[in-house]
Amino acid sequence: MFPRPARRLPMTAALIALVGSLTTGAWAGPRDTAEPHRPARITHVPSAAGTSTPLTGYAVQSTAKVGDSAADVSSPGYPARDWYPAGPRSTVLAALLANGVYADPFHSTDQQKIPRADFEVPWWYRADFTVRDTRQRTSLDFSGVVSAADVYVNGRQVAKAAEVTGAYTHHELDITPLVRSGTNTVAFRIRPNDPLKDLTMGWIDWIQPPPDQNMGIVRDVLVRRGGPVALRDAHVVTKLAVPKLDTADLTVKARARNDTDAPVTAEVGGSVAGTAFRTTVSLAAHETRTVTFSPAGTPGLHLTDPKVWWPAGMGGQPLYDLDLTATVAGTTSDSAHETFGIRDVQAPLDSHGARQYRINGRRLLIKGGGWSPDEFLRWDPAYVEDRLKYARDLGLNTLRLEGHLEPDEFFGLADRYGLLTLPGWECCDKWEGQVNGGEKGNRWTEADYPVARASMAAEAARLRDHPSVISFLIGSDFAPDARIEKTYLDALESADWSTPVVSSASDRSSPRLGSSGMKMTGPYDWVPPGYWYAKREGGATGFNSETSAGPSIPTLDTLRRMMTPAELDTLWKDPDARQYHRSPSPVFGTLKIYDDALAGRYGAPTGLTDYVRKAQLAQYENVRAQFEAYGRNATDQDRPATGVIHWMFNSGWTSLHWQLTDRYLDQNGSYYGAKKANEPLHIQYSYDDRSVVVVNNRPAGAEGLTARATLFDPDGTQRYDRTVTGVAVDGGGAHRTPLTLPSSVSGLARTYLLRLVLTDADGREVSRNVYWLSTRPDTLDWNGTTWYHTPTTSYADMKGLASMTRVPVTATATTRASDGTATTTVTLRHGGGGRTPALLTDVHLVDEHGKPVLPVRWSDNEVSLWPGESVTLTATYRTAGLRGSAPAVRISGWNTPERTVPAA
Secondary structure (H helix, E strand, O other), X not given: OOOOOOOOEEOOOOOOEOOOOOOEXXXXXXXXXXXXXXXXOOEEEOOOOOOEEEOOOEEEEEHHHXXXXXXXXXXXXXXXXXXXXXXXXXXXXXXXXXXXXXXXXXXXXXXXXXXXXXXXXXXXXXXXXXXXXXXXXXXXXXXXXXXXXEEEEOOEEEEOOOOOEOOOOEEEEEOHHHOOOEEEEEEEEEOOOOOOOOOOOOOOOOOOOOOOOOOEEOOOEEEEEEOOEEEXXXXXXXXXXXXXXXXXXXXXXXXXXXXXXXXXXXXXXXXXXXXXXXXXXXXXXXXXXXEEEOOXXXXXXXXXXXXXXXXXXXXXXXXXXXXXXXXXXXXXEEEEXXXXXXXXXXXXXXXXXXXXXXXXXXXXXXXXXXXXXXXXXXXXXXXXXXXXHHHHHOOXXXXXXXXXXXXXXXXXXXXXXXXXXXXXXXXXXXXXXXXXXXXXXXXXXXXXXXXXXXXHHHHHHHHOOOOOEXXXXXXXXXXXXXXXXXXXXXXXXXXXXXXOEEOOXXXXXXXXXXXXXXXXXXXXXXXXXXXXXXXXXXXXXXXXXXXOOOEOOOOHHHHHHHOOHHHHHHHHHOOOOOOOOOOOOOOOOOOHHHHHHHHHHHOOOOOHHHHHHHHHXXXXXXXXXXXXXXXXXXXXXXXXXXXXXEOOOEOOOOOOEOOOEOOOOOEOHHHHHHHHHOOOEEEEEOOOOOEEEEEEOOOOOEEEEEEEEEEEXXXXXXXXXXXXXXXXXXXXOEEXXXXXXXXXXXXXXXXXXXXXXXXXXXXXXXXXXXXXXXXXXXEEOHHHOOOOOOOXXXXXXXXXXXXXXXXXXXXXXXXXXXXXXXXXXXXXXXXXXXXXXXXXXXXXXXXXXXXXXXXXXXXXXXXXXXXXXEEEEEEEEEHHHHOOOOOEEEEEEXXXXXEEEEOO
């Protein structure tokens, strides 16, 4: 959305608001190679007032290879020979990758071969645009410069790097005197980025950082045309009546700015929610005034029966549109458009000091994941939308963005899908250098405070109308000091920010905001499933802003795509080996903690395939337990769970840890463990007290339910069975405990299976959940806890699973397609004799070459079947994902032989 506040300085820069995104136009989806850019096209800019036209791309080149003057480079007709074409949002390295300069950096250690020295000098970004009519005023409107830039237009410098600095600051440059009829040129000399020194962005310990440190222009640069009066900062402040939700007041605001040397009278009018309004504004030369329309003067802005926006699963996601126009002497001078939603967000601290979010008056357990953009900040709206659909598919309601704040399109999609977002600043670099003691990041200088304020003002103006945005975290690992906090809060207040502001994502306080109400107590590496039920450290109490059991080994398909055979050999054989695809951090450099647990619980791997199949069981049970524990404890009277952010939701590259879905959108045990735990109506087992609990995440209550719990030896011998009828549970996250398993069962094997089944009043199965457990529990050394891990001194014994007889699972599949979307329906049936179940049977949709068809959303997956049982699953995906081949489904499982059957 383009109307954003900015301080407009003729022929110089402004540090106030923000547009666009920290991403690029390069394709970011799961292809083997990037598509090369075509040569940068000339952008044709219309003459109509109120238009904002993004530059369509650039030619880029290192200053080390350009000896010509800035005046020459930025003049029309300059021969940019041997320059690289780049998209409209592109880092330097993204452009070079798109042009085939380097090999796929997501494969093996190929990224290490990219010379960092190439990015230690400035780079030129050059673009041409055409203008026919020079009577309108023209300005450049942009943000997302990493890290700073000198700006030139038609041979003249219009801003210096000291003014255009910071990835999140917004700039509007009046270039009217320089624009000519015909071709015009804008050029940016981009400075190298150092996140330890600059208020930009870094990658912390998530991934191996890109060699160029994301230097470039990663949001749109707009060429704006207008008349004498400009409209800026258009937004709507909403006030919803809670708890009745029967009325809402809208207050429309915008700044009218006279860009001429003479007084001007303008008429500003518009409409929202079916109500029109208009006023006359007299402006002195270069005067700016805020125009306000409220219910007091425009009764139609008091809405009855407003369309209220809800998070997914709680209601619909209706949106409203605001349109504004400024006219001078009957001629349009400028226009503005905003989309917004009506909702109320509160997040007080509960009696135990934990932050408890309430949306439209209803308490909500935050269940989310940490979001990552593409490593090279390449922006692909379809790829982003696919990941947001995955988040909804998993039953998540929130995504946390620690820095790397995505473009308006991202938040627009979050609005549509009902996914809440928690944006905020990042840790471990310049953003917290002033307050983080001896950790990474330079301390601030006087020059940093206006950049920080401008960054905050820009993000506040950009995000405030998005109903999906429910807070801003002005600190991550550390809270700001008094001066920095005031810098941020003053900017937020000026922007009419209305949702809660949180001092940090950790258990810290700032002088004005006080306690964050959040904790950052880990873990970040492997812990056993039972860990999550303890109301201490990272367990299910309070609001844990980032936590998981660390490693998330992808599927074999993804592993073979991202690593060499030798690297894959090392992966399963050597727990002490440094894993390039885990983290640059020495703490997370190996998989030793994870591998030791895998071998200790399931037995030492016998090969790569065995390692991966054991990893999927381990990841399924662990992620499931994390979300189940927080779900169960959400309504406790004593220290309830109020929120959990799985660290992370996705990775920006091919990773071995911190992800629920991998770079290529394939789904492993972590994904399906989360999906199972977050079912709308769900039956689950409690590792701490053996209780069987029904959690109802639907808005309405459920009654007449039947819960059944059955225990089996691995060979299928039944050892215990109990059924409880007449189970009722309220909605909104309430839970009920229909039964508790006995502490011991005669004859039960050391490793055993638990099958839970929940049926409704009509006998239909609404939830099924299968656990593999041990009479020998995991033992935690709580006294040995570090910031990232609690050691396990003895492991639960899951080795008995290895004795399970191989069981064939038969499958029949059909596919139908319409309007570019295909649905494959698969019926699985336990095909063996005897008593042994088929444990964690996975179905993968593949093409005729056996390659996964991605993205895909399954109704359920990694299911367990007992003799005589069958289940029908559906997969939804884009028909184009088949790449012209017929679909097939590949069946495999813990004790199920792999086979592929046609699904045409």
